[in-house]
Amino acid sequence: MSLPRIAIDAMGGDEGVRTMVDGASLARRRHDQFKFLLVGDEPRIKAALEPHPGMSGASEILHCEDVVAGDEKPTQALRRAKTTSMGLAVNAVKVGDAGAAVSAGNTGALMAMSKLALRTMPGIDRPALAALMPSLGEDDVIMLDLGANTECDARNLVQFAIMGAAYSRIVTGREAPSVRLLNIGTEELKGTDQLQEAAAELREASGLSLQFDGFIEADKINRGQCDVVVTDGFSGNIALKAIEGTARFVTDLLRNAFTSSIRSKVGFLVSRPATELLKHHLDPNNHNGAVFLGLNGVVVKSHGSATAQGVANAVAVTARLLENNITERITADLSELEDTRWNGSGGE
Template sequence: MTTKTDLSRPVIALDAMGGDVGPEVVVAGAELARERYPNLRFRIYGQEDAVRPVLARSPRVAAEAEIVHVDGVVLGTDKPAQAIRRARSTSMGLAIEAVKAGEAHAAVSAGNTGALMAMAKLALRTMEGIDRPALVALMPTMKSDSVVLDLGANTDCDAENLVQFAVMGAAFARTVLGLERPKVAFLNIGEEDMKGTEEIREAANLLRTAAVDLPLEFLGNVEGNGIAQGNTDVIVTDGFSGNIALKTAEGTAKLVTGLLANAYRNSWFTKLGYLFSRPALRALRDQLDPNNHNGAVFLGLNGVVVKSHGGANIKGFANAIGVAHDLVTQDIHARIHSDMENFAAHRTPSASGPSDSGKAA
C-alpha cells in the first residue's frame, strides 16, 4: 500500500483515538478530505472494535484505508515523558512511527500536544541544517491568513533559531498559501531596527543580508497590534511569545463573538437588528472559527506531523488532513532544504557565527 517516494498518492497515518474527537470525527474528516483530494490513502491507528463500525459507514475511506489495531491511547493528562515510554503501544506513537518507517507520508493527530511533539522529535529527528523544530499554524487576519511560528515548541531561542524559523515559515507559506515571495517579519516591541532583544536584532541582520537570494521579502519587525492587519505573511518569534500571541488572539475572538451575542439579546430592537445583520455575523463567525484554520505543523523534522485541535469538528479535522496533503505533495522538506542551503551560501562571513546569548541548554 505504501511507498515513500510516491507523492502523487500520499498515505496519511491517522491517530483515531487522540483528543476529544475520537474515531467518529477522524473517519468522517478523512471522508471529507477524500472528496477534496481523491488521491489520499490512510492508515488508521486505534482500537479496531471502535474504528471498524465507523469506517463501515464511510465506504470511500474504507476502500483506501488500512486499520492498524492498537490498544494504547495517549491521554490529555499524560506528561510527554510518560507518553514516550509507551509510544510503540499507542495509536499516536505508531502513527508517527509509520512516517519514520516509510509506511506513511504524514501523521495527523488531535491528541496531547506535548506528547505529540516529544514523540515526533524523538522518532523523526531534525532536518540537516535545522537546530530545532518549530510549531507553525495559520492565524486569520483582516486580509487573509498569516503564518505564525513558533507557537510553543521552543520557549528560548537564539538568532540562528529565529532565522531558521523564518526560512521554514516562508517555505510553509509558499506551500500552503501559494505565495511566491511571502512577506516575513519578526514579532517585536517596535518596528524600528534597534528595538527588541539582542537575538531578534542579530536575526534581523542575518536575514536581511541573505533575503535577496531567498524566495521571501523581509519586512523587519511587526508589533503585536499589527498581526491582525494582515500586512505580514509570516510572523516569526520564539515559542513563549508566539504561544501568548496565539492564545490572546483566540481569547479575543471569543470575547468579540460573546459581546456581540449579548448585545443582540438586550432588547427587541437589537433582536430585530440581528435578523438584518445575520449574514454578516455568519461570515464573521466563519472567519474566526478555528476549524477553518486547523492544522498546526512541527516544521523542521524529517517527516510531516500535523496537530489538529483537540475538539475539532469534521471540517476541522479534514482541514488538518488537507494541510498534510499539501506539505507532502509539494515536498515541503525539499523546499526547506534548498532555502537553507541558499541561506548558508549567501550569508556574509561576518555574520556566520551563531550567537551564544539566549541559547537553551
C-alpha cells in the first residue's frame, strides 16, 4: 500500500535534529514505503542525512530556522505557527502536502497548533491525547486523555471512549475492544456526576464497536483487564507520570540491587535474560507515539527525550493510523452513537 508522506518536525525534542532523522531512517529501513517531509534547518538536516543514503530519494526538506521552545507558552507559539518547524509540519497536513505530522516538541504548542490548523472532527467537541501503555495482557492498553483537556464533561468522556476504541481496533484487531472509565472504585455508584453520566450513556448505547465494562482503578491500568482506559486529561496526566515514575524507580532499584555486592553481580548474570525482558517492557521508547485523536488529520507526539528507536516507533504508529483510516473509523462510530441517541429518545 502506498502511504502519503509524513511531515517530521526535525527541530523538536531534547535530542535535536540528528535523533529525529536517525529515527525516520530507522523506520524506513523497516518499512521502505515511508516517505518524509523533513521540516527544519536545511544545513543541519542535510548533515544528519549523510549517514543515511537510503533517505535521499524518500525525503524532501522544507527549510525553517524558527523553533518552538520547550517551555514556550502555547499562546506565544501560536503567533509563530507560520514560521516554526512545528507549525509548518502541521500545516503540511492541512494543505495536503503530508498525510500526518510527527513532532517531539512542546506538547501544549503542538495541540494548540493542531487544533487551529486542522479543527476537530464533526461530532467531536475536544481532541484527546491517547497513548499505548504496557500491560500484562496480550496487547498494550490505550489510555486517553493524557493531558489535552484538564476538565471534561460526560459528553467528552463518551467521545473519548469511542475514539479510543477505534484506535484499539487498529492495534488489537478486536471488533469490540473492552473500555473502562478511570475511577476511585469499581462500584457503580462511585465517582463524579460526569463519570456516572458517561457510564450510563455507554451502558445504554447499542451498535457501538466497543464493550463497556464499567470502572477501573488506577492500580489496574496495566493489568491487562481492558483495552481502553478513559479519563479526563488532568487525572490521565497524573496517572501517566506516576506510571512512568514507577517504571524508572523499579529499573533504578534493580540496577542498585544488582551492583551492591559480588554476589548480587553474579545473581544479575544468572537473571540477565529476565531483567533484559523487563527493561524492554518498561522502556518508554518501545511505546512511543501519543496521538491527538479527534482532529481532521493525524498528528503524533513523540516523547521529547525519545531515542532514534523511540522516534522510529512514533513513525510506525503514525503509519498504522494512516493505513487504517483512523478518522473514517471514528466518524462511522460517531454516527452509530447519534443513531442510538435518536432511537433512544423516541424517534420513530
